Amino acid sequence: MLLEVRDLHVEFRTRDGVAKAVNGVDYGVDAGETLAVLGESGSGKSVTAQAIMGILDIPPGRITGGEVLFQGRDLLKLKEEERRKVRGAEMAMIFQDALSSLNPVLPVGDQLGEMFVVHRGMSRKDARAKAVELMERVRIPAAKERVKDYPHQFSGGMRQRIMIAMALALEPALIIADEPTTALDVTVQAQVMDLLAELQREYNMGLILITHDLGVVADVADRIAVMYAGRIVESAPVHDIYKVPAHPYTKGLLESIPRLDQKGEELYAIKGLPPNLMHIPPGCAFHPRCPMAQDVCRTDEPPLYEVNGEEPARRSACHFWRECMNG
Amino acid sequence: MGRYVVRRLLQMIPVFIGATLLIFLMVNVMGDPIAGLCGERQCDPATAAQLKKEFGLDKPVWQQYLTYMGNVFTGDFGTAFNGQKVTELMSTAFPVTIRLTIVAILFEIVIGITLGVVTGLRRGRPVDTSVLLFTLVVISVPTFVTGLLLQLLLGVEWGWIKPSVSTDATFGELIVPGLVLASVSLAYVTRLTRTSIAENRRSDYVRTAIAKGLPRQRVIVRHLLRNSLISVVTFIGTDIGALMGGAIVTERIFNIHGVGYQLYQGILRQNTQTVVGFVTVLVLVFLVANLLVDLLYAVLDPRIRYA
Numbered sequence: 001m002l003l004e005v006r007d008l009h010v011e012f013r014t015r016d017g018v019a020k021a022v023n024g025v026d027y028g029v030d031a032g033e034t035l036a037v038l039g040e041s042g043s044g045k046s047v048t049a050q051a052i053m054g055i056l057d058i059p060p061g062r063i064t065g066g067e068v069l070f071q072g073r074d075l076l077k078l079k080e081e082e083r084r085k086v087r088g089a090e091m092a093m094i095f096q097d098a099l100s101s102l103n104p105v106l107p108v109g110d111q112l113g114e115m116f117v118v119h120r121g122m123s124r125k126d127a128r129a130k131a132v133e134l135m136e137r138v139r140i141p142a143a144k145e146r147v148k149d150y151p152h153q154f155s156g157g158m159r160q161r162i163m164i165a166m167a168l169a170l171e172p173a174l175i176i177a178d179e180p181t182t183a184l185d186v187t188v189q190a191q192v193m194d195l196l197a198e199l200q201r202e203y204n205m206g207l208i209l210i211t212h213d214l215g216v217v218a219d220v221a222d223r224i225a226v227m228y229a230g231r232i233v234e235s236a237p238v239h240d241i242y243k244v245p246a247h248p249y250t251k252g253l254l255e256s257i258p259r260l261d262q263k264g265e266e267l268y269a270i271k272g273l274p275p276n277l278m279h280i281p282p283g284c285a286f287h288p289r290c291p292m293a294q295d296v297c298r299t300d301e302p303p304l305y306e307v308n309g310e311e312p313a314r315r316s317a318c319h320f321w322r323e324c325m326n327g
Numbered sequence: 328m329g330r331y332v333v334r335r336l337l338q339m340i341p342v343f344i345g346a347t348l349l350i351f352l353m354v355n356v357m358g359d360p361i362a363g364l365c366g367e368r369q370c371d372p373a374t375a376a377q378l379k380k381e382f383g384l385d386k387p388v389w390q391q392y393l394t395y396m397g398n399v400f401t402g403d404f405g406t407a408f409n410g411q412k413v414t415e416l417m418s419t420a421f422p423v424t425i426r427l428t429i430v431a432i433l434f435e436i437v438i439g440i441t442l443g444v445v446t447g448l449r450r451g452r453p454v455d456t457s458v459l460l461f462t463l464v465v466i467s468v469p470t471f472v473t474g475l476l477l478q479l480l481l482g483v484e485w486g487w488i489k490p491s492v493s494t495d496a497t498f499g500e501l502i503v504p505g506l507v508l509a510s511v512s513l514a515y516v517t518r519l520t521r522t523s524i525a526e527n528r529r530s531d532y533v534r535t536a537i538a539k540g541l542p543r544q545r546v547i548v549r550h551l552l553r554n555s556l557i558s559v560v561t562f563i564g565t566d567i568g569a570l571m572g573g574a575i576v577t578e579r580i581f582n583i584h585g586v587g588y589q590l591y592q593g594i595l596r597q598n599t600q601t602v603v604g605f606v607t608v609l610v611l612v613f614l615v616a617n618l619l620v621d622l623l624y625a626v627l628d629p630r631i632r633y634a
Contacts, residue, residue, distance in 0.1 A: 087540035088539040095534070100531040106549075
């Protein structure tokens, strides 16, 4: 495994109390593999990613337990200076909104080149040439002229390409993309996603794709991990999950995708709201919203059950995964 | 850009005329300038009339203004009643005040921004709270109190500095007066920088910079500070104009013969030509400083384009 997250716990200590954002997440990704992490806002998918990258705001955030094994070593045990050298060089992150995530007052070429100046000790001139190369790599037209432009002078799709170029700069082994296409037009979304998938194949990188868009996932992901209230509730190869979900929450998510053959009908929605992270319900966190909930769900927290014994592994955190899969 | 500058320069003309006319009228309302010339006793009516004629004070105000402005544009700011040319007064006063302003601005930049960055990064911690409290005190206490207090302590009690500045007014002598002059603005610069830093620290591009694996110092200086200073630079720029003209109290306390001192003397002695002349130049300085700030703004923030 390239990256393995084990039993990760993250809390945020605020004036109003402790918000438990991540409560024992396990997932892993191999070189060349794409793991999609799916979940509503507040499910802990971004916080997990930030903990892996080491860019959590500490305080108020705090990692209270677990391991992040990357190429065999536990990143959480590294000193900050060693950790910094991993960031950007060996694992990189692509953020959602490229306009606000790029520095508005620096030319994009400087921001790209900075990676080479800081991590590789290159001269500014060589770094500039590298920046042009990268921009061409992500197919930005007239890269040579545009390298001196500022982020606001690019279109949304081009800006996201620059973000991708920045993440790719030092050919990291792992890329974490946090909703990389959410802020883009639908037509551009596909282009950016295709580019990302293509580059991933080319460099054989591991990719963690954080999203709440089920449409994006189906095309590019190998595995899916569904998160709810800071836990993984289901994890499975992508085709299995679309065929037969093994968790009522996943089922609800899939049913709430609008479909063309249901024109005129009311859209399905999972009733209720995601739980307040300061007061996560006891037992299974999803039970207040679950159509299949029984008494045991209110008291006993379900473990991650092995749904099928063989590889590739499939897991579900539902006491009634069998019933879920059968109907 | 070029067209923008031209337009701004053209806009300055009405502002300049309005401001000078206003000050001209105000000085005229102050009272009879001749009365002050004869000291304590009443002027002899014949002498007064003759003096009035000599200085053109018998003509209507608008005519006086036109004559004056006509002269100003040929570089003649008139003669003070003691016979000294106003331009001569300026050539001694302005260099002194410019030096004082430089010292004050340096204090604002170095101390103000440093404190702002330190507190902005440690919001809510003891350092932050104490500095914040201190700036509040500095802002609330009038300059003449801080000035006199420092003069008394450093100059008279402990003898670290000379309580009054010599006519040379070297940079060394101007350190303490410069600090006094800067104090209130310095407190504002600190608060402005602090707010700006604290706000931008949580911004997405700073998170990106950290995610890129940049060293902390580079994240702060190149990404965080650069963005946070835009508003601060604007404040400091406009402050240049204010400091040049607003040094009256500080220059009085430390006996610095700069612009503030000359203005004070001019008003006290009802010396129309001096007051109007100095204020005219200050209006110009203020206008130019503002234009430069606006242009600098576009340099610092490429999203701003002037057309």
